[in-house]
Amino acid sequence: EETKLWGGRFDAKIDVLMEKFNSSISFDQQMWQADIQGSKAYAKALHKAKLITEAELEAMLLGLDNLEKEWSSEKFEIKPSDEDIHTANERRLSEIIGADIAGKLHTGRSRNDQVVTDTRLWLRSQLNIIKKHLCTLILAITSRAEEDINVLMPGYTHLQRAQPIRWSHWLMSYGVCLLRDMDKVVQIQHRVSTLPLGCGALAGNPFAIDRQFLADELKFQSVSLNSMDTIGNRDFIAEVLFWATQVCNHLSRLAEDLIIFASNEFSFVKLSDAFSTGSSLMPQKKNPDSLELIRGKAGTVLGRMTGFMATTKGLPSTYNKDLQEDKVALFEVCDTTAAMIQIAAGVISTLEVNQPAMKSALSYDMLATDVAYYLVRKGVPFREAHALSGQVVKKSEKLKCKLNEVPFSEMLQISDKFAKDIEEVWDFESSVEQYTSAGGTSKSCVLEQIKLVRIKLNEC
Numbered sequence: 001e002e003t004k005l006w007g008g009r010f011d012a013k014i015d016v017l018m019e020k021f022n023s024s025i026s027f028d029q030q031m032w033q034a035d036i037q038g039s040k041a042y043a044k045a046l047h048k049a050k051l052i053t054e055a056e057l058e059a060m061l062l063g064l065d066n067l068e069k070e071w072s073s074e075k076f077e078i079k080p081s082d083e084d085i086h087t088a089n090e091r092r093l094s095e096i097i098g099a100d101i102a103g104k105l106h107t108g109r110s111r112n113d114q115v116v117t118d119t120r121l122w123l124r125s126q127l128n129i130i131k132k133h134l135c136t137l138i139l140a141i142t143s144r145a146e147e148d149i150n151v152l153m154p155g156y157t158h159l160q161r162a163q164p165i166r167w168s169h170w171l172m173s174y175g176v177c178l179l180r181d182m183d184k185v186v187q188i189q190h191r192v193s194t195l196p197l198g199c200g201a202l203a204g205n206p207f208a209i210d211r212q213f214l215a216d217e218l219k220f221q222s223v224s225l226n227s228m229d230t231i232g233n234r235d236f237i238a239e240v241l242f243w244a245t246q247v248c249n250h251l252s253r254l255a256e257d258l259i260i261f262a263s264n265e266f267s268f269v270k271l272s273d274a275f276s277t278g279s280s281l282m283p284q285k286k287n288p289d290s291l292e293l294i295r296g297k298a299g300t301v302l303g304r305m306t307g308f309m310a311t312t313k314g315l316p317s318t319y320n321k322d323l324q325e326d327k328v329a330l331f332e333v334c335d336t337t338a339a340m341i342q343i344a345a346g347v348i349s350t351l352e353v354n355q356p357a358m359k360s361a362l363s364y365d366m367l368a369t370d371v372a373y374y375l376v377r378k379g380v381p382f383r384e385a386h387a388l389s390g391q392v393v394k395k396s397e398k399l400k401c402k403l404n405e406v407p408f409s410e411m412l413q414i415s416d417k418f419a420k421d422i423e424e425v426w427d428f429e430s431s432v433e434q435y436t437s438a439g440g441t442s443k444s445c446v447l448e449q450i451k452l453v454r455i456k457l458n459e460c
């Protein structure tokens, strides 16, 4: 007959369906290491507060070591009555070192402070892993941008050809927003690194447990300020979910761009076979599934985030079982985000750039702005220059010729400011090179972006 840790005041057994409904062991078991880590620290704090003897502490630590071995060698046996990782570990510890000693470990502790401690510890190492992947992705973008620095392509607004840019400038537009995400996660990590342990169920710890000692043991940067807030609030999870949603959102837009660029109509890029799949029916197909899944999963992550916010918004103070849902969202979102970042890095570093296709997509109408700038440099106010250049565009449409093919005599009729040196405008390379102010698409500016992103990445 298996008894519950909390069974003292109960007469009847829990309903079978309810037991399953209540259980979180199927997913929170992945926090087994954090749970043991937290228990070791707590055992030491109990000893420091003279609540257990030296011998009892030794026994607990040894038992917890054993537990660790069982988990890491996949020998830990989960019993149906193990509600969650905390009860499972405590039950097993009792079996190993005996209930007399194991029964003292939970003195003054609650699963309420325990679960948030575990989650924060787990998250701390997860965020480090995700950060490493993100760093790899940003570096893949910067090296690609450096290698391909001479490649020009059309830049788009409204998906309409707008102005010529460097392909590297497009790449770095994602490099810099992902760098911002890096910066944000560093800030989030500081807030995640707050110790909850020692807050008990909600009111605090009555046994003079040294929380600063616990924080030092578990390498938390600070001790939480209010026990009720500590055990009942999951804003640290919400901000990780939001952060991940933002990262996925960035990756989704990158994916969408590349899906368009990889279409036959554009053929600016070709995805490597490693990140494409075929069709079961159409032999010629090579589909950018990697990118489509990034775009699709970004939606799922967003849903997890909004779902979790909805779960928490109406909760009364402190712990309510609704909060158990936090880990369902968190684990999935962390997994998905880590995978998406790695796939994006793979796609970027292996794709093939079709430089001739990008070049031939550059059309002279994209230099209409440059015609206006030409006139500005001859002293014409920009508004007027814009209108005059517009007339040249209209003329080319009327004559059914390219913008650079409008006869000079026609140009002169539009403005006597046009001179022979207008020829110099019809050059995509020099068009791109005029954008020399910081952040622009000229070679020196893009190289500067690459340099700065690498420096800042090093500081994260």
Ligand code: ARG
Pocket (backbone or CB within 6 Å): 024, 028, 083, 084, 111, 112, 115, 319, 321, 323, 324, 325, 327
């Ligand atoms: N499995 C629970 C969770 O994930 C642990 C906390 C349970 N606390 C309680 N008072 N029932 O939230």
